[in-house]
Amino acid sequence: MTESIGTDIYIRNEREAEIAQRSDRLAALFASRAAHHDTEGSFPFDNFADLRESGYLQLTVPRAYGGEEASLYELVLAQERLARGDGSTTLAVGWHVGLMHQLRFTNAWPETLYARFCRESVETGALINNLATERATGSPSRGGRPETKAVATEGGWLISGRKTYSTLSPILTCFTVSAAIEGTEETGDFFVRSGSGVRIEETWNTLGMRATGSHDVVLKDVFVPDDQLIHRSGAPRKERKPDEGGWLLHIPACYIGIAHAARSFAINYAQHYRPNSLNTPIAELPNIRRQIGEMEIELVTARTVLYSVADRWDREPERCKALKPELGLAKHVATNHAISIVDTAMRIVGAASLSRSLPLERMYRDVRAGLHNPPMDDIVVNGLAQRALDEVKLMNS
Template sequence: MNRSALIHTDIQRKWIAKFEQVKGQFRENAEYNDKNSDFPYKNIQWLVDEGYTLLSLPKAYGGEGATIEDMVILQSYLGSLDGATALSIGWHISVVGQIYEQQLWAPAMLDQFAQEIKNGALVNRAVSEAETGSPTRGGRPSTYVTKNEHGYLINGVKTFTSMSKRLSHFIVGAFDSESQQVGFYLVDKTMPGVEIANNWNMVGMRATESHDLVLTDVQIPTENFVETRAGKPSSPNGWILHIPSTYLGIAQAARDYAVDFAATYSPNSVDGTIGDIATVQQNIGKMESLLLSARHFLWSTASLYNNPENNNMWNETSASKVLVMNQGLEVIDLAMRIVGAKSLEMERPLQRYYRDMRAGLHNPPMEDMAYTNIAKSVLGKI
């Protein structure tokens, strides 16, 4: 069964038809943005204008009301066009989906922010810090808040703030020494003291412009203290599957490029094309099998979230990211072996796919944490 056969909802069909209309431009933009380490402003603006940022906002709030399964399928497709665009917009889709599904904020703030989203707002969480490493490890943030008569003052530096220059809002994790708790605070980019550091200089996912967010005496109103961290949540967050979805799309793009290359490249040392060589066929078979396995596991995990009684899918959710990343990396390695030394040419996209896929290893959940938590679950230690 091919991936198109798994597409079955009106939302999926609608957006894939839209993506088909711009796929050439998105791919062209991806090459330019990667070379210049520029954010994909044009791609993201198209997504905003077309209403893709409303995808995970529930219909009750004026959104499209997509399911996690819808998001996974669409993000996979978008990732095959441009990984940086997909990962960037995926953070917004994921954050909005979780906030509204789990009703994490007060009703008035949910209503207010839904209007902001409909007016084009883009949001991401800002939780990583140089001192604490990955937030999945549970370190206490160095970013801190101080309560005053006007609300809160926030100070600190957040790393890996994807889509930093295009975001309108940041959900910042910070520690309050008075209450001795970690909370999350909604920060508007227009607030005095909010700065972007312009220090993103990575070999992979260059176009996400995930610069540091610098907060210096940022005054926010009391109501913008939107969430508290009260231990482990009662159910897993399926919206985080936007991460493996993006990387599945990148692996698919590498596969498509290698298959097309094998079917058309005909050096004079070969009768026909290199696709007639047994070793190339073996690599294509391995590549396809790995993609089939990753796709079916990820998409079936996402479909389980359609049943509200499935609230214990911690293992499937964590394993999806680990499995997709490791098998996706192997897919790209095989694709590069098929194409050979030409795969390293900067004019070809395979080297970008490889660099972007490597970056995904460092997105949450971290592999060792995922395996440890799965093992604890199996052993009955959670």
């Protein structure tokens, strides 16, 4: 399913090799279960048990709390290799390991709450996700005010509302939500534990990424203590560092991993399939070789952009803000190239690629989902255009 670690130029040292090896082992297990969870639309609890047992869930937790404190580059490597087995599981766990990476750098949570959750994640395998999207407001990146409400009460807050696209919802014991603070123009971010007043409405029945458990989460007068209010918009954020979005590279890493698996499947098929009209496998045909070459160009391009941006992010922390357009570029290139790669893989395999007995049709449906993960293509393109316009204007001034 994956090439030997020694041939992967993006593995630079022993630690990275160990991270890749773990992801490869898990990916092999997940690949054997992926079709079942996709068909059933079921949440892969078995995969998450393996992730917990392997230590993967503490990949980006600080060493001070028992984690591995992975760099952004290592996070990308782990996720890309894992996605070669199952895209749904990888995208879902990516929100947890990605958020833990983000929190390590932004100091967004009160230290006591952050330390407590880090230890809980390491000791019990607790997962976290930020539930922010709502049907009325769409993606939170578009700036809509949440319809979920927070009402002040003695000792804390009562939270009521509905969050959509709540990935990992079947397995989350805690999560964060954004809510409008009743009676004010402010909003707040709250740490919520599952329990009384929290229910999951199983709404996730989609074309692709069917096993991410991204159902609706409904909250009704859920009590949140004062010390679990992470932040309110009117309060100062003196200690919080800006979130420059590097952690979101877990998204393109996932889609490149799926594309890599599709490319490898198609090449293996071409090397072994020989119709009775030919004396050699179809891999020897000029048209098939051209298509393999085109897949390789797109895959190498996408991986080069992704890993180079992650490496620069780690090495040049003072330039993280300036690298934000490149983060968007990495996602744009990865997602669109992944769709093209899987499409070409299906052309190589032919009509058999439509069969549910082969993984390509699932991979094709899964990579389509990347178009709807942040940042969106239009935002990326507009941002790069603005940077180019500003650069030329400055040159001519």
